[in-house]
Amino acid sequence: MLKGRIVNLRARELADAERMHRWINDREVTATLGNRYLWSLAAEEEFLRGQTSRPPSFPDQSFAIETKDGRHIGTTGLHRASPENRNAEMGIMVGEKDCWSRGYGTDALITLLRFAFGEMNLHRVELHVYADNERGIACYRKCGFVEEVCLRQFRYRNGQWIDGLEMGVLVHEFEALHGLGAKEETHA
Numbered sequence: 001m002l003k004g005r006i007v008n009l010r011a012r013e014l015a016d017a018e019r020m021h022r023w024i025n026d027r028e029v030t031a032t033l034g035n036r037y038l039w040s041l042a043a044e045e046e047f048l049r050g051q052t053s054r055p056p057s058f059p060d061q062s063f064a065i066e067t068k069d070g071r072h073i074g075t076t077g078l079h080r081a082s083p084e085n086r087n088a089e090m091g092i093m094v095g096e097k098d099c100w101s102r103g104y105g106t107d108a109l110i111t112l113l114r115f116a117f118g119e120m121n122l123h124r125v126e127l128h129v130y131a132d133n134e135r136g137i138a139c140y141r142k143c144g145f146v147e148e149v150c151l152r153q154f155r156y157r158n159g160q161w162i163d164g165l166e167m168g169v170l171v172h173e174f175e176a177l178h179g180l181g182a183k184e185e186t187h188a
């Protein structure tokens with residue numbers, strides 16, 4: 001388990017399928033995600049079975065996000081990691097909407113980035129975000145990501161084009177802000 005200040009990251013399990021199925025079919029949750037199609041539970045289970053039945057590998061790491069009292073609230077991961085370029089793409093979904101804007105996403109990403117930079121020895125992590133995802137952009141900036149590229153008319157949704165942003169963070173930028181050592185919240 002990777003311990004953050006207010007969340008932990010753990011391996012994903014097949015038993016997560018029902019919650020993930022609920023989140024991926026919630027149009028409010030997917031409004032800011034690339035996914036637009038509706039998933040059956042069988043498809044979600046099949047997807048998770050594929051992910052959970054093989055050992056973790058350097059290029060693709062996925063985690064469940066849990067609050068400290070063990071509530072599964074979302075998912076995050078590092079994808080397409082390159083050992084030569086020492087970079088990877090990051091993705092995140094806090095699926096439980098009552099948990100939005102309470103700092104969980106930021107803590108999950110700081111924990112993920114500590115693992116990426118402090119354990120996997122990556123040099124750069126990047127992400128794509130839609131320009132109208134103000135909560136997401138605010139969260140990423142707090143983690144140390146900076147806007148690098150505007151991708152014009154990147155996404156079509158509700159009859160409209162929305163720009164995309166590519167954001168990135170380098171190891172020394174992250175370390176200066178958050179350090180590479182774990183900082184779990186301590187309770188007296």
Ligand SMILES: CC(C)(COP(=O)(O)OP(=O)(O)OC[C@H]1O[C@@H](n2cnc3c(N)ncnc32)[C@H](O)[C@@H]1OP(=O)(O)O)[C@@H](O)C(=O)NCCC(=O)NCCS
Pocket residue numbers: 029030032033092093094095099100101102103104105106107128129130133134135136137138139
């Ligand atoms: C994007 C997401 C990961 C962020 O996680 P989160 O736990 O909600 O975010 P946090 O609370 O850590 O940080 C969000 C920040 O945005 C701020 N915020 C919220 N709504 C905002 C808005 N409309 N404009 C500007 N800032 C906003 C919050 O106040 C908070 O900042 P603060 O801590 O300084 O007050 C999460 O909301 C989510 O998964 N959303 C749905 C799926 C998604 O968009 N995934 C990412 C796709 S790129």
